[in-house]
Amino acid sequence: MSSSVPRTVKAIDTASLIRLDAEAIEYGFNRNHGLGWLAEHADPQALHYLRPFMVHRAGRRPEFSPHWRCMLLLTMRDAQEVFSLLDVWPASFDQLPETLDRATKQAVAHRLDYGKLPTQAQWADLNT
Incomplete structure (x- = not known):
């Protein structure tokens, strides 16, 4: 595996996201x-x-190391967008299709970096 992460953003539907979370x-x-x-x-x-x-x-699971830590722009049932993190096995990430154009990837990356999104934990504190 490469020692660096891919410089990309991938769109993922909820069912696939749930599968990646279960894998994590x-x-x-x-x-x-x-x-x-x-x-x-x-x-x-x-x-x-x-x-x-x-x-x-x-370190405690060397068979699954290294893996990628991903920023996640997550849309909740109330339409709120939140920031979260998800650890992903590289082969699983690679299997996700590249469906976004460059401008969309840049816009999503900018929202993740500078969008002042509430975190998943903050959303959960207010909504659960």
């Missing part, structure tokens, strides 16, 4: 949302966006 739980990755949380709170019709930003190494 199964592999023992630190950044996941907990079993069933996304199914309960994420907008089932929305597209969400993943952007890898760092290589993460898990």
